Amino acid sequence: MPLVKIDLHVGKSSDFHRKLSDCVHDAMVTTIGVPVADKFQIITQHQLGDLVFPPRYLDIAHEDDIIFIQIYLNAGRSVEFKQALYRAIVVGIAAAVDFNPKDLIINLVEVRKEDWSFGNGIAQYVPTP
16 A cells, blocks of 8 residues: 655646646556555645755756655565656656656655554554464
8 A cells, every 4th residue: 555645836737636646656556566446645735945955966957846756655665666666657747747757756665564554543454363
């Protein structure tokens, strides 16, 4: 169960948000085996200046149109799977919303299966004795 958090500046349409959301989810389904129905996302808009980043980092110049994508997911995927996920997200978003991929910052946060509860205060991924 990945949990996707997307942070961007205000001003994008709901259609842009939907396409962004779909691209990230589709990339997770096709590259790291996330089930299609497993779509949990939070999209947060921020006022200009509330997303802090350097104008240039690792020889990449970033604009105010920057988008941060953070994905919490179960630990254990290989570097190759992660790189495929990054590429699929960038390619999908660039095609769907005509967005410059240099302004997509993607971060994976790996957690253990016991770190999830889907309701009722139960860790559903933890086997019961």
